[in-house]
Amino acid sequence: MIDVRRALFTLIGSNFRPVGDTLQGKIPYDAADIQKRVARVAFLAPQLSEVFPDFSATGETKAKPEIWSKRADFDGKLKDFQTHALALAQVVEKDAGNADAFKAAAAAVGKDCKGCHDDYKSK
Numbered sequence: 001m002i003d004v005r006r007a008l009f010t011l012i013g014s015n016f017r018p019v020g021d022t023l024q025g026k027i028p029y030d031a032a033d034i035q036k037r038v039a040r041v042a043f044l045a046p047q048l049s050e051v052f053p054d055f056s057a058t059g060e061t062k063a064k065p066e067i068w069s070k071r072a073d074f075d076g077k078l079k080d081f082q083t084h085a086l087a088l089a090q091v092v093e094k095d096a097g098n099a100d101a102f103k104a105a106a107a108a109v110g111k112d113c114k115g116c117h118d119d120y121k122s123k
């Protein structure tokens with residue numbers, strides 16, 4: 001289960017990287033590539049709901065024990081991320097030419113990554 005979880009995050013991370021780089025202005029906005037990447041993140045994000053069962057709290061993992069002791073808060077952060085990832089995919093799908101709408105929606109997702117890692121992922 002931990003392997004599946006880490007695989008999901010690895011894929012989410014590799015697909016979100018060009019999104020973050022675009023957001024930071026490191027690379028130009030490439031609507032087609034961004035569309036592909038955010039659709040993948042939106043597809044992967046809901047699967048995270050299945051990969052934090054109680055028995056996966058210990059082992060080769062950077063998941064902090066607080067995930068299981070503050071479950072409601074963690075689940076709320078996960079839900080926010082899933083909602084924002086879907087919203088981002090929809091924004092880019094509907095209006096690929098609108099770089100400003102992309103930026104706002106992508107920034108919300110980026111905040112979710114950091115917010116959850118700060119509280120629930122060890123370095």
Ligand code: HEC
Nearest residue numbers: 006009010013016061062063077078081112113116120121
């Ligand atoms: C709701 C909490 C939460 C959100 C939101 C979240 N993460 Fe994570 N992330 C974690 C936890 C917990 C781990 C540690 C998993 C483990 O080691 O079992 C992790 C691990 C990772 C890893 C390391 C994978 C590995 O094992 O090498 C990457 C990369 C990553 N996340 C990227 C992201 C990105 C990018 C986003 C946003 C697009 C994101 N995460 C959103 C909680 C979250």
